[in-house]
Amino acid sequence: MTATGGGPMTAQDATRSDTVSAVVRQWQAVHPDLDTGPMEIIGRVNRCAALLQQAEDAPLRRAGLSRPEFDLLGALRRTGHELTPGELARETFSSGAAVTKRLKALTERGLVERRGDTRDRRVAHVRLTDAGRDLVDGILPEQLAYETSVLSGIDPAHRDELSDLLAGLLSRLEGRLGAPRP
Numbered sequence: 001m002t003a004t005g006g007g008p009m010t011a012q013d014a015t016r017s018d019t020v021s022a023v024v025r026q027w028q029a030v031h032p033d034l035d036t037g038p039m040e041i042i043g044r045v046n047r048c049a050a051l052l053q054q055a056e057d058a059p060l061r062r063a064g065l066s067r068p069e070f071d072l073l074g075a076l077r078r079t080g081h082e083l084t085p086g087e088l089a090r091e092t093f094s095s096g097a098a099v100t101k102r103l104k105a106l107t108e109r110g111l112v113e114r115r116g117d118t119r120d121r122r123v124a125h126v127r128l129t130d131a132g133r134d135l136v137d138g139i140l141p142e143q144l145a146y147e148t149s150v151l152s153g154i155d156p157a158h159r160d161e162l163s164d165l166l167a168g169l170l171s172r173l174e175g176r177l178g179a180p181r182p
Contacts (some may be wrong), residue, residue: 018044023039072088075091075092085100113126113127
């Protein structure tokens with residue numbers, strides 16, 4: 001049996017017990033000639049992302065928000081100024097139609113306000129209301145505390161290294177693929 005890179009399976013490969021390891025072992029049994037190295041990395045990134053998203057979305061669900069709605073609110077909060085729906089779409093990697101739908105719901109909840117442009121009636125400007133700002137400011141510390149606790153078991157030097165590696169991968173993907181699809 002082979003491990004990543006097509007070489008012989010190492011003791012570390014055999015003792016990994018995460019879900020992706022089991023999947024990789026199954027694929028290696030079916031196709032021992034294939035290099036499953038990419039699956040081991042991408043699979044773990046995807047699995048980590050799904051588990052993190054699930055846990056991080058709990059405070060959002062309690063607040064009655066979806067992740068994409070919170071992303072819109074967060075974009076308005078972190079930029080600190082009004083944005084057009086088109087700018088929000090770019091900030092959140094969303095389609096214009098999706099942003100419009102989310103803004104309608106957030107406006108109805110009193111979390112954002114829209115105002116027309118004085119020079120171009122086709123353009124709208126969106127800003128957070130005080131309630132929207134308070135909601136973001138209340139949720140963000142809880143999310144950051146969760147992320148801190150998840151990473152606390154990793155040595156700071158390894159966190160820096162992981163951050164650098166993921167930044168390189170993300171930069172490469174964004175350069176190759178352009179902006180992610182909504």
